[in-house]
Amino acid sequence: MSRLTGWWSRRSSAGKVELYTRWTFHLFVPIELFLLGGSPFSHGEHGDLSTEAAVGLVLWVGVHSVLCAFLASRALDHATGKRERPVRLAAAVVGTTFCADLFLNLLWVGGVLPDPGVNVSVIAGTSIFTLCAVVLCLGPVRHMAYAVLGAAFATGVPMAVAGNGLDVAAGSAVGILVGGVFISATSGFSSWLLRIVQELERSRDLKARLAVAEERLRFGRDLHDVMGRNLSVIALKSELAVQLSRRGRPEAVDQMVEVQRIAQESQREVREVVRGYREADLRVELEGARGVLGAAGIACAVDAPVLDLPPEVQSALGWVVRETTTNVLRHGDARRCAIVLRAEPGAVLLTVENDGAEERGATAGATDASSRAGHGPGSGLAGLRERLGAVDGTLDAGPSAPHSFRVTARVPLPRTGRTGTARTPAAPARALPEKREPGEPRETRETRESGEIYEGHESRKSHEKEGTVA
Structure with a gap:
């Protein structure tokens, strides 16, 4: 069952809202075909339409529904930031719908489409569905209001001018105003909600990236604080050891032993910074x-x-x-x-x-x-x-x-333990236990051993030199 629903559950919240919104507008294609495509075959008071006229109206409704779905898809791409605003496509759909409605009014006057009920349902219905898709391309609410008024005007005026009756034209305009307000509010809210969810998703990703960037800055700051002083000391003591070595002074070895100690301490501190133990x-x-x-x-x-x-x-x-x-x-x-x-x-x-x-x-x-x-x-x-x-x-x-x-x-x-203090976990067993003073750090022990090795080596060299002189 999880495999069947994985395509939905694996999506983010923004992806789910986008998918739901897209398929809602895609469903307008069968809805428009069902509501408007069947009206040409209904029996009206003015007689049945001819087969050619009925098929022509159905074809127009089908083409119009596909155009509106395509425009809605491009408008949702604009709402999610994937495409530019489809201005030319919206203008083409609006112009095609207006020309088709004007042509239907002329056929109505000419008697080719004698049933006013079928004509009004097709003309007003295509105008409302066009308005539904166009509103997705608009931003401010006042532009949506202008679109509703424009759709009502573009539908009622051609009817009245063509002589199909002022009452029919006024009723169609009022119907488009009422239906247009509802459909515009629904489409506009869907587009606004999709943009808000996408913005929240981007803000969430940005917050995660800022958290990573802040952690990197913290790491860089700690690394600079740890390594800056130690590297400066290492550079100075190394330079001093070089100068002492060129003069044949035995203090050069002491300086290099100190460099070794500081390097080992720096390694330990860098490891602590990387693992974040301090914070x-x-x-x-x-x-x-x-x-x-x-x-x-x-x-x-x-x-x-x-x-x-x-x-x-x-x-x-x-x-x-x-x-x-x-x-x-x-x-x-x-x-x-x-x-x-x-x-x-x-x-x-x-x-x-x-x-x-x-x-x-x-x-x-x-x-x-x-x-x-x-x-x-x-x-x-x-x-x-x-x-x-x-x-x-x-x-x-x-x-x-x-x-x-x-x-x-x-x-x-x-x-x-008996003293009341917490007992720390035992250290891992070693094959050869290391000999060191109680409480002495490893770095100090290694430094001491290096000094002892050097002192022994120098002692042997001095004894050999004395024997040679004798």
């Missing part, structure tokens, strides 16, 4: 998700009580909220999104579910993310699994219902 706060991300989704027209329900979570757990869950919010904005056509945070015995559970996921695309996305999880730094669901893995957490993602997608993150809470 991923759970409460901030929850409020940001509520605001961004609400601005995009998505009802966002956040059920997240205040929990006392460790900073690393909050950071990991904050990234889950940020990434899933981005996916809701970029993919699918969600109308509702629910974010639930729950504390379980020994763990915390975060669930993000939306109803705008495409069934095939969601499944494929989950499968692709699962296949890439655990293979180094990544983005999307694979990146979230990597972040959660750093705190022994897990991530499950996949369809939860037809056209719904759910992401569930579960992070175990660290137990409290």
Whole structure:
């Protein structure tokens, strides 16, 4: 069943409104044929029409309905921004309709079309259907009012001038005024609604692109703040080491050891910036998700009580909220999104579910993310699994219902020891444990080891030199 309805459910809100509007105006073709095409074969008081006249009227009604449908399609293209305003086509349809109605009035006077009821229904009906299509090409409401008055005038005046009766001409003009106001209001509202929905869709896409641009600016700002000072120091110390080395001063090695330390520190800081550890706060991300989704027209329900979570757990869950919010904005056509945070015995559970996921695309996305999880730094669901893995957490993602997608993150809470402080997860086992001082960072240890290696090398060189001199 989902395959049969996928052509509709996979469309965005703007696409659904556009498709519905287009097919509504396309249905005017059989409606016009049904309402006007059968009147030439009806039995009137003035006798039946000849076969040639009846067939001619039916052919004209069919051609006119196709012309109006084509004009309506081009007008809707203009409303959605795909084409220019079809001014020439609208003028051609209006001119053809006026000439045909004038010709029918002449046949009416000549006795070829003796039934006034059939003549009035065809002339007035084609004028109203033409007005329905032309209104789609107009913008201001006053132009639509002018079009209604013009259609009534262009229909009633030729009848009166041709001598078909002032009462018939006045009745036709009044009928077109009443029917034209209704049909113009309906068509104008449809065109206006389509333009508004398209504008909202473009605003939503623009908001998503602005969010991405803002994140890029943040990343660039942080990268500049981290790397600017360190690169300047590295350049100065490298230049100093070159000068000391040319003079044969042993302090050059100390400067290069310092350069090595700063480079390693810069590498660590850049990695933190890339992964966004410094700004991923759970409460901030929850409020940001509520605001961004609400601005995009998505009802966002956040059920997240205040929990006392460790900073690393909050950071990991904050990234889950940020990434899933981005996916809701970029993919699918969600109308509702629910974010639930729950504390379980020994763990915390975060669930993000939306109803705008495409069934095939969601499944494929989950499968692709699962296949890439655990293979180094990544983005999307694979990146979230990597972040959660750093705190022994897990991530499950996949369809939860037809056209719904759910992401569930579960992070175990660290137990409290005798001192009452939270115990951090144990580090991964290494084949050869590294020897270092308690609390000493890895970069400092590597720097110390490099200095020790250099000092030992220099000591051996000095002893060899002394032996040679002796």
